[in-house]
Amino acid sequence: QVQLVQSGAEVRKPGASVKVSCKASGYSLTDYSITWVRQAPGQGLEWMGWISAYNGNTMYAQNLRGRVTLTTDTSTSTAYMELRSLTSDDTAVYFCARKVLGLDSWGQGTLVTVSS
Amino acid sequence: QSALTQPASVSGSLGQSITISCTGSGTDIGAYPYVSWYQQHSDKAPKLVILDVTNRPSGISHRFSGSKSGFTASLTISGLRTEDEGDYYCSSYTGDKTLIFGGGTKLTVL
Numbered sequence: 716q717v718q719l720v721q722s723g724a725e726v727r728k729p730g731a732s733v734k735v736s737c738k739a740s741g742y743s744l745t746d747y748s749i750t751w752v753r754q755a756p757g758q759g760l761e762w763m764g765w766i767s768a769y770n771g772n773t774m775y776a777q778n779l780r781g782r783v784t785l786t787t788d789t790s791t792s793t794a795y796m797e798l799r800s801l802t803s804d805d806t807a808v809y810f811c812a813r814k815v816l817g818l819d820s821w822g823q824g825t826l827v828t829v830s831s
Numbered sequence: 832q833s834a835l836t837q838p839a840s841v842s843g844s845l846g847q848s849i850t851i852s853c854t855g856s857g858t859d860i861g862a863y864p865y866v867s868w869y870q871q872h873s874d875k876a877p878k879l880v881i882l883d884v885t886n887r888p889s890g891i892s893h894r895f896s897g898s899k900s901g902f903t904a905s906l907t908i909s910g911l912r913t914e915d916e917g918d919y920y921c922s923s924y925t926g927d928k929t930l931i932f933g934g935g936t937k938l939t940v941l
Binding site (some may be wrong): 762823 | 930
C-alpha cells in the first residue's frame with residue numbers, strides 16, 4: 716500500500732537549518748507530486764509548497780520563498796524539505812503528502828522544535 | 832493570501848447531521864472545482880475525506896458529502912458517530928498555482 720515515512724524529530728537553534736525526509740513506497744515517486752504542509756502547535760494547517768518528482772518543478776508559499784527548498788531523489792524514492800534561517804515561529808509538525816490536489820496519503824509528521 | 836474562513840467549532844448529537852462551511856473568494860473556491868476536505872484526529876496526520884468538491888476517496892463513508900455554491904464550499908456529515916469527532920480542514924486550489932487551507936473546525940459529537 717502507499718506509504719510515506721518521514722524522518723524523526725529535530726531540535727535546532729534559531730538561525731540554523733533543518734532538512735526533513737519523506738520516503739515513499741507502494742508507488743513510483745515520479746508518478747505524483749509531493750506537497751509539504753506544516754502545523755504549528757495548536758494551530759491549523761499551512762501549505763508550504765510542492766514539487767514534481769517527475770521534472771523537479773516546484774511552487775512555494777510566498778511567505779517561505781527564499782527560505783525553503785524542496786527536492787527529490789528518485790533513486791531512493793525520497794523527498795526532502797529544507798528550511799533555513801529558523802525562528803521560533805517555525806516550530807511545528809511538518810507533513811509530506813502525495814499529490815498536489817486531494818492529498819490522498821500523508822506521512823506521519825516530523826516535529827521540528829526551534830529553541831535556544 | 833488569508834486562510835479560507837471556517838467556523839471555529841460545530842457540534843451535533845449522535846445520529847444527526849452537521850454541515851461545516853468554508854468561505855473563500857473569486858480567486859480560489861469561486862474559480863476552481865478543486866476543494867478538498869480533511870479530517871484530523873489529535874496528534875495524527877490529516878485524512879482526505881472529500882476531493883474535487885464532491886468526490887469521496889475510496890474507503891470513505893457515504894455519510895460524508897461535499898458541495899459548493901459561489902465562494903462557499905460545505906462538508907456535510909450525516910448519521911454522526913463518535914469517531915467523527917475531530918478537526919476538519921477545507922482547502923482550495925488558487926489562481927497562482929498554490930493551495931490554501933481553512934482555519935479548521937472542531938467537531939464535537941454530543
